[in-house]
Amino acid sequence: MAAAPSMAAALAASLPAPQAAPAPAAPTYEAIPASMAKVIDIEAEIPVTTVQLDGIVITKIIKHSREAPSATAHGLLLGLDLDGTLEVSNSFPLPLHGGGDDDDKSTKSVARYQAQMLRSLKEVQSDDSVVGFYQASTMGAFFSQALIDTQAIHQDKLRHGGIVVVHDITQTARGNAAFRAFRLTKSFLDAFKKSNFSTPSLIDHQLTFSTILEEIPVEIRTNALLSSFLNTLTTPTPSPLPDASPAEASTSSLPPSFSNLNLGAIGVVRNLEQVNDALDSYRTEEGNLAYLQRQIAREKSRADAYVAKRKEENASRVAQGLAPLPEEDVSRLFKIPPEPSRLESMLLLGQVDAYGKSLAGITSAGLVKMYAAKANSDI
Amino acid sequence: MPLGTSSSAVYIQNVPAGTHSSQPRTPTLVTLHPVALFSILDHYLRRMDDQARVIGTLLGVRNDSGEVEVRSSYAVVHNETDELVAVDMEYHRTMYELHHRVHPREVIVGWYSTGSNLNTYSALIQNFYTQETAPHPAIHIALNTGVEEGHQPGVKAYVSSPVGVHPKPENCVFVPVPCEFRFHDAERSGLDLLTSNSSSPLSDLDTLAESLQTVSAMLDRVLGYVRSVLAGEVKGDPAVGRYLMDTFGADTGELEKGGFRDSLQDTLMVSYLAELVRSQAEVSARLALVTAS
Numbered sequence: 001m002a003a004a005p006s007m008a009a010a011l012a013a014s015l016p017a018p019q020a021a022p023a024p025a026a027p028t029y030e031a032i033p034a035s036m037a038k039v040i041d042i043e044a045e046i047p048v049t050t051v052q053l054d055g056i057v058i059t060k061i062i063k064h065s066r067e068a069p070s071a072t073a074h075g076l077l078l079g080l081d082l083d084g085t086l087e088v089s090n091s092f093p094l095p096l097h098g099g100g101d102d103d104d105k106s107t108k109s110v111a112r113y114q115a116q117m118l119r120s121l122k123e124v125q126s127d128d129s130v131v132g133f134y135q136a137s138t139m140g141a142f143f144s145q146a147l148i149d150t151q152a153i154h155q156d157k158l159r160h161g162g163i164v165v166v167h168d169i170t171q172t173a174r175g176n177a178a179f180r181a182f183r184l185t186k187s188f189l190d191a192f193k194k195s196n197f198s199t200p201s202l203i204d205h206q207l208t209f210s211t212i213l214e215e216i217p218v219e220i221r222t223n224a225l226l227s228s229f230l231n232t233l234t235t236p237t238p239s240p241l242p243d244a245s246p247a248e249a250s251t252s253s254l255p256p257s258f259s260n261l262n263l264g265a266i267g268v269v270r271n272l273e274q275v276n277d278a279l280d281s282y283r284t285e286e287g288n289l290a291y292l293q294r295q296i297a298r299e300k301s302r303a304d305a306y307v308a309k310r311k312e313e314n315a316s317r318v319a320q321g322l323a324p325l326p327e328e329d330v331s332r333l334f335k336i337p338p339e340p341s342r343l344e345s346m347l348l349l350g351q352v353d354a355y356g357k358s359l360a361g362i363t364s365a366g367l368v369k370m371y372a373a374k375a376n377s378d379i
Numbered sequence: 380m381p382l383g384t385s386s387s388a389v390y391i392q393n394v395p396a397g398t399h400s401s402q403p404r405t406p407t408l409v410t411l412h413p414v415a416l417f418s419i420l421d422h423y424l425r426r427m428d429d430q431a432r433v434i435g436t437l438l439g440v441r442n443d444s445g446e447v448e449v450r451s452s453y454a455v456v457h458n459e460t461d462e463l464v465a466v467d468m469e470y471h472r473t474m475y476e477l478h479h480r481v482h483p484r485e486v487i488v489g490w491y492s493t494g495s496n497l498n499t500y501s502a503l504i505q506n507f508y509t510q511e512t513a514p515h516p517a518i519h520i521a522l523n524t525g526v527e528e529g530h531q532p533g534v535k536a537y538v539s540s541p542v543g544v545h546p547k548p549e550n551c552v553f554v555p556v557p558c559e560f561r562f563h564d565a566e567r568s569g570l571d572l573l574t575s576n577s578s579s580p581l582s583d584l585d586t587l588a589e590s591l592q593t594v595s596a597m598l599d600r601v602l603g604y605v606r607s608v609l610a611g612e613v614k615g616d617p618a619v620g621r622y623l624m625d626t627f628g629a630d631t632g633e634l635e636k637g638g639f640r641d642s643l644q645d646t647l648m649v650s651y652l653a654e655l656v657r658s659q660a661e662v663s664a665r666l667a668l669v670t671a672s
Contacts, residue, residue, distance in 0.1 A: 054421075055417060055573045056414075056417040056418060056420075056421050058569050058572065058573060059413045059414045059417055059566070059569055059570075059573075060414055062565075062566050062569040063412065063413075063414045063450075063451070063566065064481075066563060066565055066566060067482065090421070093481045093482075094481070095480045095481050096481075113477060113480060116473065116477060117477050120470065120473055120474055120477065123456055123470060124422065124425065124454040124455075124456060125425040125426075125427070126421075126425060126454075169565075171583070172565060172566070172568050172569060173564075173565040173568075174568075174583070175567070175568045175571075175586065176568055176580075176581065176582075176583050176586045177568040177569040177571070177572040177580060178580060179580050180580075199667070199668075202667065202668055203668050206668070207668075208661075208664035208665065208667075208668065209660075209664055210661075210664070217579065218579055218580060219578050219579050220572060220573065220578055220579060220580065221578070222573050223421075223424060225420050225423065225424055225524060225526070226417060226420050226421075226573075227573075228525065228532070229416075229420060229524070229525070229532055230570075230573060230574050232525065232531075232532045232533070233560065234574055256593070257567050257571065258590050258593075258594065259564065259567060259568070260568070260583075260586055260587055260590055261587070261590050261591070261594070268649060272649070272652075275652075275653075275656055279656070342667060345667070346664070346667070349660050349663060349664050352656060352660045353656075353657055353660040353661070355656070356653045356654070356656040356657035356660065357653070357657060359649060359650075359652070359653035359656075360650060360653035360654060360657065361583050362649075363646050363647075363649050363650035363653060364583075364584065364650065365583045365584060365587055366646050367643075367646055367647075367650070368584065368587055369587070370639065370642065370643060370646065372591060374639055
C-alpha cells in the first residue's frame with residue numbers, strides 16, 4: 001500500500017488541533033444545568049464505552065462499501081460524545097487515492113476535499129466534528145498497515161482518540177449487516193510511537209495480533225422520525241384493486257426477507273482461497289524475517305569471534321611481556337543490521353485468523369441451515 | 380415496491396407523437412435508494428426553526444428505458460419568504476463537485492422538498508433544476524414526513540411540463556410519476572438491522588435463529604388455516620390452496636439422495652480446517668513472543 005502514509009498525512013494535515021474549539025471562551029455562556037453537569041466533559045475525561053451509529057450512517061457506509069471498486073472504501077465519521085457514548089450522526093466518503101506518483105498532490109487535494117466538505121456540512125446544521133473513520137473489508141479481514149497508521153494519527157489528534165468502524169461487506173451480503181468499532185490498545189500505541197516492533201519490544205508490550213485493537217460495543221440508533229417512516233414502509237397496505245390475487249392483495253415497501261435462510265454457502269470457495277493467499281504471504285514474510293535473523297546471527301558471531309581472537313592475542317602478548325593491542329570498537333568494524341520489524345507478520349497473522357473466523361462462521365450457519373432443510377424428511 | 384399510500388390510479392405520460400431520437404425520454408419510473416431517503420429525513424430534522432420545508436439536490440443515474448435511479452441526495456441552503464425564494468447555487472455547485480469526486484457516475488437528476496404542497500416557488504426551483512439537468516427533464520420528489528396532522532407519510536415523484544401559451548418559469552404542471560423504493564439485495568441486511576428491535580448488531584447465528592422462528596410462526600399460521608378448512612369451519616380459498624401447493628411441493632429430491640451427507644461432510648471438513656488455521660495462527664503469534672527469551 002503505497003498510498004497509506006500519504007492518506008495518513010492528509011488526515012493529519014486537515015484535522016483540527018485537539019481542544020481548539022472550546023478555547024475562545026465567550027463570556028456569555030449559559031450555565032450548564034445541574035442535570036447535565038455530570039455528563040458534559042470539556043476536557044474529554046469520560047472514556048468512550050459505547051459507539052452509537054445512526055441509521056443514516058449505516059446505510060451510507062453500506063452503499064459506499066458496495067459501490068467502491070475494491071474493498072478499500074473509507075470515509076470519515078462525524079458526531080459527538082456524551083457521557084461515554086460516542087454518537088456518530090453522519091459520515092461522508094473519502095475519494096480513493098491515485099497512484100504513488102502524484103502522492104503529494106493527491107494528499108493535498110484530499111485534505112482540501114475534507115475541509116470543504118466539513119464546512120459545507122456545517123452550513124446545513126450537520127455535525128462537523130470528526131470522531132473517527134470507517135473502513136470496508138471483505139471476509140472480516142481488516143488488519144492493514146493503512147488502517148493502523150490512520151488510526152494512530154487519529155488517536156493522537158482527535159478528542160477521545162477517535163474510533164474506527166469496520167464494515168464487513170461479505171457478511172452483509174450474506175444477510176447480516178456487520179459493524180464493529182475498534183481503537184488501538186495502549187500497549188500497541190506505545191510500541192507504534194517508538195516505531196519499534198522488534199521481538200523484545202513485542203515481548204515487553206505483550207503484543208499479539210489480538211491485542212492490537214480493542215473492540216468497543218456498537219449500538220444502532222434510529223431517530224424517531226426515521227423509525228416512524230420505516231414503520232410505514234414495513235406495514236403492508238391492502239391493494240386498492242377489488243379482486244387482487246393473494247400474492248398482490250397486500251404490498252409493503254419493505255417486505256420481510258429471508259435471504260439468510262438461503263442454503264447455498266456463498267463465498268466458501270473464495271474464502272478458502274483467501275485463507276490460502278494469506279497463509280502464503282505470511283510464509284513469505286516469515287522467510288524474510290528468518291533470513292534477516294540469520295544475517296544478524298552471522299554478523300554477531302563474526303564480531304564475537306573477532307573479539308575473542310583479539311583477547312587471546314592480547315593474553316599471549318601479555319605473557320610474552322609485550323604491550324597489549326588496543327581493544328577496538330567492534331561495532332565500527334561489523335555492521336550488525338537492526339532487528340527486523342515484526343509488525344507486518346503480525347498483521348498478516350491477524351488476517352489469517354480473521355479469514356479463518358469468517359470461514360468458521362459460514363460453516364456453522366451452513367450446518368444449522370442444512371439440518372433445518374433436512375428436517376422435513378426423516379434423517 | 381411503491382412508497383407511500385398506493386392508489387389504483389393509472390399514470391399517464393404525454394409522449395409526443397413520433398419518437399425523436401435527439402430528445403431524451405421523459406422519466407417513466409423513479410426509484411429511491413435508502414441513503415437518499417434517510418438523508419432527506421435527517422435534513423428535515425436539522426432544519427431551522429423558521430423553515431417550513433427543506434430542499435436539496437437529488438443525484439443518481441438514468442437508464443435508457445426512462446427509469447431514473449435516485450442514489451443519494453444532499454441538502455441545499457435555501458430561504459423562502461412571502462416575497463422571494465433564494466437557493467444557494469454556489470453551495471449546490473460545491474457539494475456536487477465534492478460528491479462527484481467519490482461517486483463519478485452519479486449526476487444531478489432533480490431535487491427534493493419536504494411537505495406536499497406544490498406552489499409557485501416549487502415551479503421556480505423546478506425551473507432552476509431543469510437548467511441543471513438539461514437536456515434531461517428534472518424530477519421532483521415531494522416527501523411527506525407525516526409529522527403534520529392529517530398527512531400520511533409518503534413519497535411522491537413528479538416531472539414538470541410548461542403550461543400556457545407563453546411559458547413562464549413560475550408556471551408549470553407537475554405530472555406525477557410512479558416512485559419506488561429500491562436498493563441492492565446486498566444492502567437489505569442493513570435495513571433489517573434498522574427495522575429490528577435489537578439495538579446492537581447480532582451474530583450470524585442469532586439472525587438465523589430469528590428467521591427460523593419467524594418461518595416457524597408462519598408455518599403455524601398456515602397449519603391453523605388448513606386445519607380449520609379441513610374441519611369445515613372456514614371455506615377454503617382455491618387460490619390460497621394453489622399457492623400452498625406450489626410452495627410446499629418444492630423438490631428436495633437431491634438432498635435426500637445422498638446429497639445431504641456429501642455436503643455435510645464438506646461443511647464439517649471446512650469447519651475443521653477453519654478452526655485448525657485459527658489455532659495455528661494463535662500458536663504462531665504466541666511463539667513469536669517466546670523465541671527470543
